[in-house]
Amino acid sequence: GESVGLHLPTLSVQEGDNSIINCAYSNSASDYFIWYKQESGKGPQFIIDIRSNMDKRQGQRVTVLLNKTVKHLSLQIAATQPGDSAVYFCAETRGQGNLIFGKGTKLSVKP
């Protein structure tokens, strides 16, 4: 069926290393993708977004890559810090409607 999913449920990295979190989606009609960070007990926090007419977008320490050929989305975090520890969700949407979330990847940063 149509879904947004993540390849790995957990990711552990050393402080200062780069992190890569992956996401697969199955609906080629999706035209907008967002990465959210969620800390325990809090709501999802917007990190970065990308539209389907782009393949790369950069923010501060974060980069999102979109490969429409294989329906793959990734979030790269440079120089990962302890404060980056959280669950990361990718979400897709079509038009102005609801977001469809994957199950999330838990990122743990070791000092």
Place this chain on the structure above:
Amino acid sequence: DTGVSQNPRHKITKRGQNVTFRCDPISEHNRLYWYRQTLGQGPEFLTYFQNEAQLEKSRLLSDRFSAERPKGSFSTLEIQRTEQGDSAMYLCASSPGGRGTSLAGGSTDTQYFGPGTRLTVL
């Protein structure tokens, strides 16, 4: 604080009771969304408003659930005759829509989430 706010933050109730949650979106955001999130899962869509009009409802929104946005600003989500399976985090999000303005880094379609209301049904 200019973000989405939700009240209460926590609610404990007994099975069969009614509960109501409130969401105040970011000022001038036309769209407002409700989601439900259970432990270890991503948020699941419940319903969506464009101004005061409820445009879409998920199949998850049973007859016991009702949402309103009477003046196109804040919204309420009511659950009647609560069941233990209703225990979850209820999240509200808002987005600017066509005429609104987005926060730094997002677009008019970006949904910004509140802190959520944690519901526990005993």
